[in-house]
Amino acid sequence: MEGPEPLLRPGSFAAFHVERERSSSGSTTVAEDLKARQRLKRGLDELGWAAERGQIDQLLSLAELLESWGERxxxxxxxxxxxxxxxxxLEAVALLTAAPAFESLVDLGSGAGFPGLPVAILLPDVQVTLVDSRQRRHHFQRAAIRELGLENVRTELGRVEELAAVEHHAGVAQAMAKPNQVVAWMLPWVRPSGWLLVPGAENPPRIEAKPGIRFETIRRYRLPGNGAARTLWIGQKL
Structure with a gap:
Protein backbone atom coordinates (compact mmCIF):
# COMPACT_ATOMS: atom_id res chain seq x y z
CA MET A 1 0.00 0.00 0.00
CA GLU A 2 1.32 3.44 -0.83
CA GLY A 3 2.14 5.67 2.05
CA PRO A 4 0.86 9.15 2.80
CA GLU A 5 2.15 12.11 0.87
CA PRO A 6 5.36 13.51 2.40
CA LEU A 7 5.12 16.78 4.24
CA LEU A 8 5.20 19.69 1.81
CA ARG A 9 8.35 21.71 2.12
CA PRO A 10 7.42 25.29 2.98
CA GLY A 11 8.87 28.02 0.86
CA SER A 12 8.00 31.06 2.90
CA PHE A 13 7.33 31.84 6.52
CA ALA A 14 7.30 35.07 8.45
CA ALA A 15 10.86 35.75 9.50
CA PHE A 16 11.71 36.01 13.15
CA HIS A 17 15.20 37.33 13.76
CA VAL A 18 16.82 36.47 17.04
CA GLU A 19 19.56 38.83 18.12
CA ARG A 20 22.23 36.89 19.96
CA GLU A 21 24.50 38.62 22.40
CA ARG A 22 27.95 37.28 23.17
CA SER A 23 30.45 38.42 25.75
CA SER A 24 34.16 38.48 24.93
CA SER A 25 34.59 35.55 27.31
CA GLY A 26 31.84 33.46 25.67
CA SER A 27 32.63 29.94 24.50
CA THR A 28 31.24 30.47 21.01
CA THR A 29 33.78 32.01 18.63
CA VAL A 30 32.96 33.72 15.36
CA ALA A 31 34.64 30.86 13.48
CA GLU A 32 32.55 28.24 15.28
CA ASP A 33 29.37 30.20 14.64
CA LEU A 34 30.22 30.53 10.94
CA LYS A 35 31.00 26.81 10.69
CA ALA A 36 27.65 25.92 12.25
CA ARG A 37 25.76 28.34 9.98
CA GLN A 38 27.43 27.02 6.84
CA ARG A 39 26.80 23.42 7.86
CA LEU A 40 23.14 24.16 8.54
CA LYS A 41 22.60 25.96 5.24
CA ARG A 42 24.34 23.21 3.26
CA GLY A 43 22.25 20.57 4.99
CA LEU A 44 18.98 22.41 4.37
CA ASP A 45 19.91 22.85 0.70
CA GLU A 46 20.74 19.15 0.41
CA LEU A 47 17.36 18.26 1.91
CA GLY A 48 15.57 20.73 -0.37
CA TRP A 49 14.08 22.61 2.58
CA ALA A 50 13.58 26.34 1.95
CA ALA A 51 14.02 28.04 5.33
CA GLU A 52 13.97 31.80 5.73
CA ARG A 53 16.87 33.64 7.31
CA GLY A 54 14.92 34.25 10.50
CA GLN A 55 14.27 30.53 10.86
CA ILE A 56 17.93 29.73 10.28
CA ASP A 57 18.83 32.28 12.97
CA GLN A 58 16.38 30.65 15.36
CA LEU A 59 17.79 27.17 14.71
CA LEU A 60 21.32 28.45 15.33
CA SER A 61 20.18 30.23 18.49
CA LEU A 62 18.73 26.93 19.67
CA ALA A 63 22.07 25.21 18.99
CA GLU A 64 23.94 27.96 20.84
CA LEU A 65 21.59 27.77 23.82
CA LEU A 66 21.96 23.99 23.98
CA GLU A 67 25.74 24.31 23.79
CA SER A 68 25.69 26.86 26.62
CA TRP A 69 23.53 24.68 28.87
CA GLY A 70 25.65 21.67 27.97
CA GLU A 71 28.65 23.31 29.63
CA ARG A 72 26.81 22.99 32.96
CA LEU A 90 19.42 18.43 10.47
CA GLU A 91 18.26 15.02 11.64
CA ALA A 92 14.97 16.64 12.68
CA VAL A 93 14.60 18.35 9.29
CA ALA A 94 15.40 15.10 7.46
CA LEU A 95 12.68 13.37 9.46
CA LEU A 96 10.23 16.08 8.39
CA THR A 97 10.95 15.42 4.72
CA ALA A 98 9.81 11.81 5.20
CA ALA A 99 6.80 12.52 7.43
CA PRO A 100 3.20 13.08 6.29
CA ALA A 101 1.74 16.55 6.76
CA PHE A 102 0.25 17.30 10.18
CA GLU A 103 -1.45 20.19 11.97
CA SER A 104 -0.23 19.43 15.48
CA LEU A 105 2.53 17.25 16.92
CA VAL A 106 3.29 15.70 20.29
CA ASP A 107 6.96 14.83 20.86
CA LEU A 108 7.06 12.10 23.50
CA GLY A 109 10.24 11.67 25.53
CA SER A 110 11.39 14.89 23.90
CA GLY A 111 14.60 15.29 25.91
CA ALA A 112 16.14 18.65 25.04
CA GLY A 113 13.26 19.29 22.62
CA PHE A 114 14.20 17.29 19.55
CA PRO A 115 12.70 16.96 17.06
CA GLY A 116 9.86 19.10 18.46
CA LEU A 117 11.62 22.47 18.74
CA PRO A 118 13.06 22.47 15.19
CA VAL A 119 9.62 21.44 13.91
CA ALA A 120 8.04 24.39 15.74
CA ILE A 121 10.60 26.78 14.24
CA LEU A 122 10.20 25.55 10.67
CA LEU A 123 6.42 25.06 10.83
CA PRO A 124 5.09 28.01 12.86
CA ASP A 125 1.46 27.12 12.07
CA VAL A 126 1.87 23.69 13.69
CA GLN A 127 1.12 23.38 17.40
CA VAL A 128 3.83 21.34 19.16
CA THR A 129 3.74 19.71 22.60
CA LEU A 130 6.96 18.51 24.25
CA VAL A 131 6.60 15.77 26.86
CA ASP A 132 9.43 14.67 29.14
CA SER A 133 9.70 13.36 32.69
CA ARG A 134 13.08 14.90 33.58
CA GLN A 135 13.16 18.25 35.34
CA ARG A 136 16.37 19.65 33.87
CA ARG A 137 15.34 18.86 30.29
CA HIS A 138 11.90 20.34 30.95
CA HIS A 139 13.57 23.51 32.26
CA PHE A 140 15.73 23.72 29.14
CA GLN A 141 12.68 23.35 26.90
CA ARG A 142 10.94 26.21 28.66
CA ALA A 143 14.06 28.39 28.48
CA ALA A 144 14.39 27.72 24.74
CA ILE A 145 10.74 28.57 24.13
CA ARG A 146 11.19 31.91 25.94
CA GLU A 147 14.54 32.70 24.28
CA LEU A 148 13.27 31.96 20.78
CA GLY A 149 9.83 33.52 21.23
CA LEU A 150 8.02 30.35 20.17
CA GLU A 151 4.28 30.81 20.65
CA ASN A 152 3.30 27.46 19.11
CA VAL A 153 4.97 25.22 21.72
CA ARG A 154 3.78 23.96 25.09
CA THR A 155 5.49 21.59 27.51
CA GLU A 156 4.32 18.76 29.76
CA LEU A 157 6.41 17.46 32.67
CA GLY A 158 5.71 13.86 33.60
CA ARG A 159 5.73 10.26 32.45
CA VAL A 160 3.94 9.73 29.16
CA GLU A 161 1.87 6.85 30.47
CA GLU A 162 0.76 8.78 33.58
CA LEU A 163 -0.20 12.16 32.10
CA ALA A 164 -3.70 12.94 30.82
CA ALA A 165 -3.23 12.49 27.08
CA VAL A 166 -4.40 15.26 24.74
CA GLU A 167 -4.94 14.12 21.16
CA HIS A 168 -2.76 15.55 18.37
CA HIS A 169 -2.71 15.09 14.62
CA ALA A 170 0.66 13.30 14.88
CA GLY A 171 2.96 11.87 17.51
CA VAL A 172 6.69 11.17 17.37
CA ALA A 173 9.09 9.46 19.75
CA GLN A 174 12.72 8.64 19.15
CA ALA A 175 15.06 6.56 21.33
CA MET A 176 12.45 6.60 24.08
CA ALA A 177 11.73 2.89 24.64
CA LYS A 178 11.24 -0.31 22.65
CA PRO A 179 9.17 0.45 19.52
CA ASN A 180 6.16 -1.66 20.53
CA GLN A 181 5.97 0.11 23.88
CA VAL A 182 6.36 3.49 22.20
CA VAL A 183 3.40 2.82 19.91
CA ALA A 184 1.24 1.69 22.84
CA TRP A 185 2.05 4.86 24.78
CA MET A 186 1.59 7.08 21.73
CA LEU A 187 -1.86 5.86 20.69
CA PRO A 188 -3.83 7.86 23.32
CA TRP A 189 -1.96 11.03 22.28
CA VAL A 190 -2.96 10.77 18.60
CA ARG A 191 -6.42 11.54 17.26
CA PRO A 192 -8.32 9.16 14.93
CA SER A 193 -6.80 9.14 11.41
CA GLY A 194 -3.70 10.80 12.86
CA TRP A 195 -0.10 9.67 12.40
CA LEU A 196 2.23 7.73 14.67
CA LEU A 197 5.89 8.32 13.76
CA VAL A 198 8.75 6.14 15.05
CA PRO A 199 12.20 6.98 13.61
CA GLY A 200 14.83 4.29 13.37
CA ALA A 201 18.34 3.70 12.08
CA GLU A 202 19.10 1.89 8.83
CA ASN A 203 17.09 -1.15 9.91
CA PRO A 204 13.46 -0.14 10.53
CA PRO A 205 11.96 -0.64 13.99
CA ARG A 206 10.14 -3.96 14.36
CA ILE A 207 6.62 -3.20 15.48
CA GLU A 208 4.02 -5.90 15.97
CA ALA A 209 0.54 -5.47 14.56
CA LYS A 210 -1.57 -3.56 17.06
CA PRO A 211 -5.31 -3.01 17.34
CA GLY A 212 -6.16 0.58 16.62
CA ILE A 213 -3.66 0.93 13.74
CA ARG A 214 -5.36 1.22 10.34
CA PHE A 215 -2.29 1.13 8.19
CA GLU A 216 1.46 1.21 8.39
CA THR A 217 4.42 1.81 6.10
CA ILE A 218 8.16 2.40 6.23
CA ARG A 219 9.84 5.42 4.69
CA ARG A 220 13.59 5.45 4.06
CA TYR A 221 15.66 8.61 3.91
CA ARG A 222 19.23 9.81 4.37
CA LEU A 223 20.86 12.46 6.49
CA PRO A 224 22.61 15.33 4.75
CA GLY A 225 26.39 15.45 4.87
CA ASN A 226 27.33 11.91 5.84
CA GLY A 227 24.46 10.21 3.99
CA ALA A 228 23.61 7.99 6.96
CA ALA A 229 20.53 5.85 6.31
CA ARG A 230 17.43 6.34 8.44
CA THR A 231 13.94 4.85 8.49
CA LEU A 232 10.59 6.19 9.63
CA TRP A 233 7.80 3.83 10.67
CA ILE A 234 4.46 5.52 9.97
CA GLY A 235 1.21 4.20 11.37
CA GLN A 236 -2.27 5.68 11.02
CA LYS A 237 -4.66 5.44 13.94
CA LEU A 238 -8.15 4.08 13.35
Missing part, protein backbone atom coordinates in the same frame (compact mmCIF):
# COMPACT_ATOMS: atom_id res chain seq x y z
CA UNK A 73 24.58 19.95 32.57
CA UNK A 74 24.67 17.14 30.02
CA UNK A 75 21.48 17.34 27.98
CA UNK A 76 22.38 15.52 24.76
CA UNK A 77 26.04 14.50 24.76
CA UNK A 78 26.75 16.75 21.76
CA UNK A 79 29.18 19.50 22.71
CA UNK A 80 29.69 21.96 19.84
CA UNK A 81 27.24 23.97 17.76
CA UNK A 82 28.42 22.18 14.61
CA UNK A 83 27.72 18.78 16.23
CA UNK A 84 24.29 19.94 17.35
CA UNK A 85 23.53 21.15 13.82
CA UNK A 86 24.55 17.84 12.23
CA UNK A 87 23.21 15.38 14.77
CA UNK A 88 20.08 17.09 16.08
CA UNK A 89 18.86 19.95 13.90
Missing amino acids: INLTGHQSQAEIVSRLL
